[in-house]
Every structure is written in structure tokens, then in C-alpha cells.
Amino acid sequence: MVAIARVGGFLQQLVQELRYRLSELDRVRPRHVFLLAFIISTIHRVLRTMVGTDHIKILWILRDRILSRGVLVVSLGSLYKCHDYSCYAVVMPSFEKWMWSYLKIPPDGVFIDVGAHVGKYSIALGRRLRRGLVVAIEPMPSNIKTLVEAIKLNGLGNVVVVSKAAWSTNTTLNLYIPEAGSVGGSAKHTGSLKIEVEAETIDSIVSRLELSRVDLIKIDVEGAEIEVIKGSINTINKYNPKIIVEVWRDNEKIFRELMMRLGYICETISIPEEHVAYYHCSKKP
Numbered sequence: 001m002v003a004i005a006r007v008g009g010f011l012q013q014l015v016q017e018l019r020y021r022l023s024e025l026d027r028v029r030p031r032h033v034f035l036l037a038f039i040i041s042t043i044h045r046v047l048r049t050m051v052g053t054d055h056i057k058i059l060w061i062l063r064d065r066i067l068s069r070g071v072l073v074v075s076l077g078s079l080y081k082c083h084d085y086s087c088y089a090v091v092m093p094s095f096e097k098w099m100w101s102y103l104k105i106p107p108d109g110v111f112i113d114v115g116a117h118v119g120k121y122s123i124a125l126g127r128r129l130r131r132g133l134v135v136a137i138e139p140m141p142s143n144i145k146t147l148v149e150a151i152k153l154n155g156l157g158n159v160v161v162v163s164k165a166a167w168s169t170n171t172t173l174n175l176y177i178p179e180a181g182s183v184g185g186s187a188k189h190t191g192s193l194k195i196e197v198e199a200e201t202i203d204s205i206v207s208r209l210e211l212s213r214v215d216l217i218k219i220d221v222e223g224a225e226i227e228v229i230k231g232s233i234n235t236i237n238k239y240n241p242k243i244i245v246e247v248w249r250d251n252e253k254i255f256r257e258l259m260m261r262l263g264y265i266c267e268t269i270s271i272p273e274e275h276v277a278y279y280h281c282s283k284k285p
Helices: 002-024 031-051 057-067 085-091 097-102 120-128 141-153 202-208 225-230 233-239 249-261
Strands: 027-029 071-075 078-082 110-114 133-137 159-162 171-177 193-200 216-219 242-248 264-269 276-283
Touching: 071 085, 078 085, 078 120, 078 141, 097 242, 110 120, 110 202, 120 133, 120 141, 120 159, 133 202, 141 159, 202 233, 216 225, 225 233, 225 242, 225 249, 242 249, 242 264, 249 264, 249 276
Parallel strands: 110 133, 110 216, 133 159, 216 242
Antiparallel strands: 027 071, 071 078, 171 193, 242 276, 264 276
């Protein structure tokens, strides 16, 4: 009886969560592919909780293999063709929904999205800044593919993709990537899989693109934020952009000291995260 009750509870939870997820999106196509991937993902999560281990990776891999053919997702009016479950999860309106109140920029402004992933913010601001420009910086090949497809799907001519990692110098780096999914690629933290990627400083990118202004920089680079900021000193000093940064806890002290030296005031964005903090920074008046 206990087992039956647990199964019944699981199925009820699955249906409720599925309804909620689908209600968040404007459209998903083909829907049956997404439904199957979602069910597999939920079963994987529940089983992992029940057995206390992550050895059932076959479900994780199967989920992304199902989605590898591409699922068209319309979220908040933007179109994406997702090739893994992480893409779908990130473009959901509920993911980092607090971010939108900080993405304020003039219609003719310039937004630099460092760690653009599949383009959730690059695409949204590209649609909003019809007289402005978005520079989307992303080193992970699978994310670049989805990002470029999204730019085409949304008919945007004002989003420039830089297929590199942002860093403190122009060099090559080892990028450690997750075994499944597209979230979490890092040049700072090791893993079992890695690829070599080109890296360029923000200062070099801004100079190469001949930008005459930078209004907002968003940085989400899985622990490499200090290196990114060190490669942005000239841009920050020249244009005084607002900066939104995900900061890993072990980098917080160095980050605060660095931003203080640059003459910036940083406020913590109250997001309950154990390993990272989020900051919104602006030049002291």
C-alpha cells in the first residue's frame, strides 16, 4: 500500500508540474517530444532522490538524445530551437525571472552578454533594441548553434555573436563542459570533458567592433568573472556601463575589492543560492 501511495503521489506531482511548465510557454513544437523528455527528466530526478545516487545517467542522456532533433520553443515572444533539456529550462520565464528588472537600457544602447548561453537575454534585448546592438559572447559550440538559430528565427540583424570565451588576455583556454546538457561550461573548474577554445578580452572585442558606447554588461561565466572584469578595465573606465554579475562565493572578496577600485557601487541581488551571489553594479555618482 505504501508503494502504491508513493507511485500515486509521484504521478500526481508529475502531472501538476507538467501543467505548470507548459503554462509558462507560449508554444512548444513538436509537443510530444517535449512531453517525453520532461517525463524522463522528472523520473530521473525522483529516482535520484529516492536512491541517493546519480548512477542512472542513462535517463539523463536519453532525455537529451530525444531533444537532439530540436524542439521549437516560444517563450515571452522569443523563438528558440532547443537541442537539449538545459536549453528549455533556461528559456523558461520562471528561470532568473528577477533578471528582467535589471535589464534596463536605452533603445539605441549597447548590451554585452558575457556567457550568453543560448541567447535568452541576447534575443530578448535584440528584439527590444531595434536601434541598438547586442554582443553575445559564448564559447560552447552547442550553445552557439542554438544562439545563431535563435537569431535567425527571430529575424534579428542587431545581435553579433562572438564565438569565444571572455578572459583577461587574448589566448586559448581549456573549457570544461558538462557530460549532458549545455549549462555549466567553465574555464575555471575542471571536469572529465574539455575542449580548447579561443579567448578574448572585452576591451579587445569592444575595440575590434568599434563600439562607441557600452550601456550594460551581464557576466555569467561559472567562476571566471574576475578574469572577465580584468579584461574589461578600459571599457569600464571609458563607458561606465551598468554591470550584472554572477559571482562565485570564493571570488566575492576579490570581486568587491576590484569593483571598489574601479569606482563602482555594487548591490547584492537577493537570490537564495548556496554557491553563487548576484550583484548589480553602477558607477559612483
